[in-house]
Each structure stands twice: as structure tokens, then as C-alpha cells.
Amino acid sequence: MEKLFIEETEDTPEIILDPEQNIFKISKISVPENALDFYKPVLDWLKDYAESPNVQTVFEFDLEYVNTASSKQVIQVILSLQKVAEKSDVKVRWYYESIDEDMKALGNRYKKLVSVPFELVEIE
Amino acid sequence: MTPELGSKLFDIAYPLFQRITNDDFEYVYRGYFTHNITKKILFLADTNIAKVTYQQSTLQKRIYYIMVEGLQNITRHQDEIANLTTEKYPGIFAIQKNGERYYISTGNIVANDKIPALQEKLDTINSLNQDELKKFHREMLTTGSMSDKGGAGLGLIEMSRKSGNKLLYSFERLDDEYTYFYLQTLIPTDSSFGAADATSKGHSSLDSVKQLHKQMNNENLLLYFNGFFNQENLLSLLAIIKGRMNMPLTTIKVSNVMVEMLQNIIKHGSKQNSSAGISGVFFMGQTGKEIMLTAGNIIKNEAKDVISERLEFVNGMSKDELSDYYDDILLDFDTADAKKTGLGFSDLRIKSDRPLKYRFMNINDDEQFYILQTAVTIKN
Structure with a gap:
């Protein structure tokens, strides 16, 4: 399957979805005005990937800022992983800076709302 | 916390906003x-x-x-x-x-x-x-x-x-x-x-x-911006706040709150006055142990009821109720438009951990000056 790479901009994150390297990562900043359009290709890609995923899929979120518009799309991404989990061993890792209690709280919120294994990882 | 805290900042918002007109802007950093x-x-x-x-x-x-x-x-x-x-x-x-x-x-x-x-x-x-x-x-x-x-x-x-x-x-x-x-x-x-x-x-x-x-x-204002609220300016203001890293915990909290506050204005503001964005005023200052964030902009009369209704709704909930409500809207994909659900206000209230303060002022027959204020307690 073709990998999906979206370069970061000043208000949208870097996206790497690369089954060959087994890297699935959303990082940096996500505060676009129109989050719906931005995350559409990601959700479409995951829908295809769910058909024949890798044996293991570790999906990493390493985000510095997430605005509310993005937070609704990020949960869609995580829910799509539930579908992937039917054929793959899925783990979600949510990184947050130790001093950023809001990112920690958001991670905990997602963890509570989804059924895939969800790990919060504190970074310095 | 006294209810008067920050009320003086409400009073200065409109006079500050009025300092400039049209396509003009002013931006002041103090510190x-x-x-x-x-x-x-x-x-x-x-x-x-x-x-x-x-x-x-x-x-x-x-x-x-x-x-x-x-x-x-x-x-x-x-x-x-x-x-x-x-x-x-x-x-x-x-x-x-x-x-x-x-x-x-x-x-x-x-x-x-x-x-x-x-x-x-x-x-x-x-x-x-x-x-x-x-x-x-x-x-x-x-x-x-x-x-x-x-x-x-x-x-x-x-x-x-x-x-x-x-x-x-x-x-x-x-x-x-x-x-x-x-x-x-x-x-x-x-x-x-x-x-x-x-x-x-x-x-x-x-x-x-x-x-x-x-x-x-x-x-004790640290930052004052009067001009267009748009995505570019939001990102730059964010970068400036991030530059004040002598209080990392507070800085991150302030940044998180500011993103929601300004994007809320960009969404609700009356766009007609400029193609470059919404004209508005934003200032940040320190009052005692609080970093106060105040933003003001012009809205149409029609928007007033919708905004105050949502604010009252969000302010009226307990912490737990608000948290449950937040989960509900996150999972409500029928309402794709986050602006309609009050997700932004809920988020602001959760992050700043206090009711949101606001004020509307009649400025002419069609429009209101809408001021939103919240604060972050200094932690480190």
C-alpha cells in the first residue's frame, strides 16, 4: 500500500503513514481552521489500510497543540484504528510533555472513549 | 477570587479597540x-x-x-x-x-x-x-x-x-x-x-x-494586539507567548487557552469589515496570581443570543457534567461543525478551570461589541 506523507505546516501536523517502514505517526501542531478537510485523506487512507494491515500497528501521536476542531478529527482517526484492530495488533501511543496537563487530559479522555490499547507516554 | 477581578479589563477593552480603524493595526509588547x-x-x-x-x-x-x-x-x-x-x-x-x-x-x-x-x-x-x-x-x-x-x-x-x-x-x-x-x-x-x-x-x-x-x-499588560484576528496572527502571538519560557507550566496553559479563545473569535466575528480577518482587540496581563486573557470584537446583533446562550450553558454545568458533555460532542459526528456545539467554549472552560466571563455592549443598531475573558492561574 502507498504510504501517506503530509509535510507539517505552521498550523497542521506532519503525518507519516508508512506500512513498509511500519511507522504511523502524527506529530507537531494541529490547529487548522478547517480540520475536517485536513484529516479527510488520513481517514480515507486508514479505511483502505484496514483491509490488509500489518501484523502490528503502533500509531503514535506526538502533538504539541490540538485545537478543538482537530480534537474531533483525532478521535475519528483513533476510532478508525478500531477497525484496523480487527486484523492487526494495534497500539496507540499518546505522547505529552510532562508540563502540559491539557495534552495529558486530552489523552486520558481519548483513552476512556476508545477500545484500542491506548498508552500515555510522558516526555520531558 | 473576587468577582471584580478583571472587570477593569472589561472596561478598557472597547476604548482600546476604538484606538484604531479600518485596515490599521497596532501591536505592543511590554516586558x-x-x-x-x-x-x-x-x-x-x-x-x-x-x-x-x-x-x-x-x-x-x-x-x-x-x-x-x-x-x-x-x-x-x-x-x-x-x-x-x-x-x-x-x-x-x-x-x-x-x-x-x-x-x-x-x-x-x-x-x-x-x-x-x-x-x-x-x-x-x-x-x-x-x-x-x-x-x-x-x-x-x-x-x-x-x-x-x-x-x-x-x-x-x-x-x-x-x-x-x-x-x-x-x-x-x-x-x-x-x-x-x-x-x-x-x-x-x-x-x-x-x-x-x-x-x-x-x-x-x-x-x-x-x-x-x-x-x-x-x-500590568504584557501583550496588546489590535488589528486583524486571523490564523497567521494567532500563530505569531502563540510563538511570542511561547518565547516567555521562564514559567513553562503557565506558558503552555496560556497558549492552549489562547488558541481556543482567538479561534473562537475568528469563527464568530463579523467578517464584513476586512478581508484580512476579524478586527478585534486582544490583551494579556497579570493580575495578582492570574494571567488574564481578554478579547473583544464586533458581532452582529443576531449572534449575541446564540453566544450568550452557549456561554451560559457551558458555565452552568459542573465539572463532571462538562466533562461528560465534552465526550458526547467529541463523539457526535452528525454535527460536523464544532462551532455549533460549544466545543470551543467547553474546552476553554475546562482548560482555564473557571466560568467564562463575557460582556456585550451596544455600539450601533446592528452590532455589538463582544468581550470574552478568561484567566490562567500562575503555577510555577
Whole structure:
């Protein structure tokens, strides 16, 4: 399957979805005005990937800022992983800076709302 | 926390907003100037100037150059003075656009005994015409005798040369040791370049900056922005707040809250007044143990009920209820538009951990001035 790479901009994150390297990562900043359009290709890609995923899929979120518009799309991404989990061993890792209690709280919120294994990882 | 906390900030929001009109903007940073903050200020100012100067890249470069000199002037003076003193008397940097004119202003403390020499430099520069300045500049480069620290004199000459204008300055004595030194450069647009002079109009503009500085000192405002709220400015303001990393916990919290607050305005504001974004005012200041964030902008009358209804709804819930509600909206994919659900307000309230304060003011038959305020408790 073709990998999906979206370069970061000043208000949208870097996206790497690369089954060959087994890297699935959303990082940096996500505060676009129109989050719906931005995350559409990601959700479409995951829908295809769910058909024949890798044996293991570790999906990493390493985000510095997430605005509310993005937070609704990020949960869609995580829910799509539930579908992937039917054929793959899925783990979600949510990184947050130790001093950023809001990112920690958001991670905990997602963890509570989804059924895939969800790990919060504190970074310095 | 008393209910009055921050109410004075409500009172000043509209008068501040009214300071400028149309496509104009003003942006003031007050505090300590680090290299990082200087960089971010330049970026923010440049973004705003690019929006209104369109193809006039010469003008944009000229303004940028003068800003660099002005900011370096502040940090140079700042380096000569003990940190405790610069904390007690914070400096300011202001950029304003007023019609066809741009003003770059700086205010910072200098030791009283440095003033005569500084004044002499300024008067010398102001006495020279463009050709003489050019010659003078060359002389200074070769002899380098004007300033102990190498650049101060040259910077002033360059500001005058690039602006094609006299340098406006003013001294406000603070105590036996220190004085606020205000410096303002007027940069006319290309069409009037070289023709404008430091006139009485210029003086009133310098007075207005001094007045603003006084007000910001009184209310302990750290950042004041009056102009277009748009995504670019939001990102630049965010970068500036991030530059103040001496309180990392608070800084991150303030940034998180500010993103939601300003995006909320971008979504709700009345767009008709400018294509560059929503005209609004945003300021951040410290009141006791709280960092207060206040934003104001114009909305249509129709929007008032919707906004206040959502705010009351969000404010009326307990912490747990709010958290459950938040989960519900996150998972409600039928309402794709987050703006309709109050997700932004809920998020703001959760992050700032207090009810959101707001006020509406009738300003004409069709519109209201809408002020939203929240705060973050300083933690470290």
C-alpha cells in the first residue's frame, strides 16, 4: 500500500503513514481552521489500510497543540484504528510533555472513549 | 477570587479597540526583551505588514529593517542595566499603522547620566539631511568613534536614513537614576517617501504610545494586539507567548487557552469589515496570581443570543457534567461543525478551570461589541 506523507505546516501536523517502514505517526501542531478537510485523506487512507494491515500497528501521536476542531478529527482517526484492530495488533501511543496537563487530559479522555490499547507516554 | 477581578479589563477593552480603524493595526509588547521574543515580534509585525502593503516589498523591507534596529536598540540598552531594574520598569515595542503611515516606537529605561550624550546623538542626526546622513554614516563606519558599544549610533543613523525622516524622541524621568527613553520612527509609504517630516502629528503619535505604555504599566499588560484576528496572527502571538519560557507550566496553559479563545473569535466575528480577518482587540496581563486573557470584537446583533446562550450553558454545568458533555460532542459526528456545539467554549472552560466571563455592549443598531475573558492561574 502507498504510504501517506503530509509535510507539517505552521498550523497542521506532519503525518507519516508508512506500512513498509511500519511507522504511523502524527506529530507537531494541529490547529487548522478547517480540520475536517485536513484529516479527510488520513481517514480515507486508514479505511483502505484496514483491509490488509500489518501484523502490528503502533500509531503514535506526538502533538504539541490540538485545537478543538482537530480534537474531533483525532478521535475519528483513533476510532478508525478500531477497525484496523480487527486484523492487526494495534497500539496507540499518546505522547505529552510532562508540563502540559491539557495534552495529558486530552489523552486520558481519548483513552476512556476508545477500545484500542491506548498508552500515555510522558516526555520531558 | 473576587468577582471584580478583571472587570477593569472589561472596561478598557472597547476604548482600546476604538484606538484604531479600518485596515490599521497596532501591536505592543511590554516586558523583557529576549533574543527569542525579538525574533517572534519581527515575524508577527512582518506578517501584518505583508497583509497591508501588498506588492510594496520595498516598504515592507524598510519597515522590517527599522524594527530590527529599534529592537536591537532596546536590547542594547537593556544589557547595560541590572535585571531587577528592567523588571521594575519594563520596556515596550510598538508598531502601528495609521492610514498611510507606519510608526515604530520603542520605550526603555536608560541611566540618567547617559542622556546628554544620547540626546546629542539624536539632535545631530536630526540636523542632517539625507546626503549628509549618508556621509556621516560612512564616517562613523570608518572611525567608529560614536558609540562605545559599536552600534548604537549607527543604528540611529540607519533608522533615520531608511525612514527618510527625523527621529522623534522623548525622555520621561522616573527617579534619580533612570529615565524612560522613547523613540519613534515614522515611515511613510512610497508615494510620500522623503516628503513627510516630524510634524506635530508625529508628536501626538508618540504621546499616544507613551499613554499606552502608562496604561499597560498600570494594568500590568504584557501583550496588546489590535488589528486583524486571523490564523497567521494567532500563530505569531502563540510563538511570542511561547518565547516567555521562564514559567513553562503557565506558558503552555496560556497558549492552549489562547488558541481556543482567538479561534473562537475568528469563527464568530463579523467578517464584513476586512478581508484580512476579524478586527478585534486582544490583551494579556497579570493580575495578582492570574494571567488574564481578554478579547473583544464586533458581532452582529443576531449572534449575541446564540453566544450568550452557549456561554451560559457551558458555565452552568459542573465539572463532571462538562466533562461528560465534552465526550458526547467529541463523539457526535452528525454535527460536523464544532462551532455549533460549544466545543470551543467547553474546552476553554475546562482548560482555564473557571466560568467564562463575557460582556456585550451596544455600539450601533446592528452590532455589538463582544468581550470574552478568561484567566490562567500562575503555577510555577
